Amino acid sequence: MLFDKITESESNYNHLEQMSVTDLLANINKEDQTVPWAVQKAIPQIETAVNKIVNQLKNGGRLFYIGAGTSGRLGIVDASECPPTFGVDYDTVIGLIAGGDTAIRKSVENAEDNIHQAERDLKEYQINSNDFVIGIAASGTTPYVLGGLDFCKKNNIPTGGITCNANSPLALTADFPIVVIVGPEFVTGSSRMKAGTAQKLVLNMISTTTMIQLGHVKGNKMVDMKLSNDKLVNRAVKMVMDELNVPQEKATKLIDEFGNVRNAIDNYLKYGK
Incomplete structure (x- = not known):
């Protein structure tokens, strides 16, 4: 052709x-x-x-x-x-x-x-x-x-x-x-x-x-990203702080407990903790 x-x-x-x-x-x-x-x-x-x-x-x-x-x-x-x-x-x-x-x-x-x-x-x-x-x-x-x-x-x-x-x-x-x-x-x-x-x-x-x-971004944030290194963990903590207006210590605890940004935010909003 x-x-x-x-x-x-x-x-x-x-x-x-x-x-x-x-x-x-x-x-x-x-x-x-x-x-x-x-x-x-x-x-x-x-x-x-x-x-x-x-x-x-x-x-x-x-x-x-x-x-x-x-x-x-x-x-x-x-x-x-x-x-x-x-x-x-x-x-x-x-x-x-x-x-x-x-x-x-x-x-x-x-x-x-x-x-x-x-x-x-x-x-x-x-x-x-x-x-x-x-x-x-x-x-x-x-x-x-x-x-x-x-x-x-x-x-x-x-x-x-x-x-x-x-x-x-x-x-x-x-x-x-x-x-x-x-x-x-x-x-x-x-x-x-x-x-x-x-x-x-x-x-x-x-x-x-x-x-x-497909819903994997909220606002303009990668709320479902996998936290595979320190840079991404720090980014996730900041995202939670900004979204929930909580201090860094609280945001870090939420990320540690729930594993990613979406779960941290959703559980905090649902249960207040």
């Missing part, structure tokens, strides 16, 4: 090796500043996808990200941050990468070219029609991702896609495509740059908005 592969188009800059460090940094930054505007244009698509994701998760479903290389790593980062940030189980948002866990740190040769592997990876989780799968591929042509989405479509599992090429196979295959046209990369074809930034911004928007809609 022929389409305009913008992610592979020639950079707007040339003779990069002749630029000073100052010019290189300034020009990369100049290109990066265009990314949020490209994401803004895709907000209607993101909204439609999020509404479906929220509905799936409310009905007991899970959110899966599948991708290869940078795209796969970005999905894993977003998925791994949901439990500590929002207090959800680790099997609520799941990131899968072509080549498995080894590929998180090192490139796994030809892993992204296996069109059947994502199906195998998804089946390990007994995936079903209550779930939602987002394929992430800047090019929109990654076989691993496309194979996974084809499998989902055959089994009535709703799908989304995050890509930076309009009319790409991914954009045409996904039920809820999100297309962010960021244009040529500073280094021709290096889609870890603007395309990767766009994907990260979209993933932030999807997971954060979904978790807010």
Whole structure:
């Protein structure tokens, strides 16, 4: 299938090796500043996808990200941050990468070219029609991702896609495509740059908005966050102090007793202690 592969188009800059460090940094930054505007244009698509994701998760479903290389790593980062940030189980948002866990740190040769592997990876989780799968591929042509989405479509599992090429196979295959046209990369074809930034911004928007809609944020606070280190415990104590107007000693006692911000606040309001 022929389409305009913008992610592979020639950079707007040339003779990069002749630029000073100052010019290189300034020009990369100049290109990066265009990314949020490209994401803004895709907000209607993101909204439609999020509404479906929220509905799936409310009905007991899970959110899966599948991708290869940078795209796969970005999905894993977003998925791994949901439990500590929002207090959800680790099997609520799941990131899968072509080549498995080894590929998180090192490139796994030809892993992204296996069109059947994502199906195998998804089946390990007994995936079903209550779930939602987002394929992430800047090019929109990654076989691993496309194979996974084809499998989902055959089994009535709703799908989304995050890509930076309009009319790409991914954009045409996904039920809820999100297309962010960021244009040529500073280094021709290096889609870890603007395309990767766009994907990260979209993933932030999807997971954060979904978790807010599911009730894991109160006001603007992460009331369900897991208190896994001293920084988060201190943050939780301050949140309880501000919400209940109690001294630090009392807030600390509540956090120690009830384990997180939501439970501390709810029990104090209910029982006054």
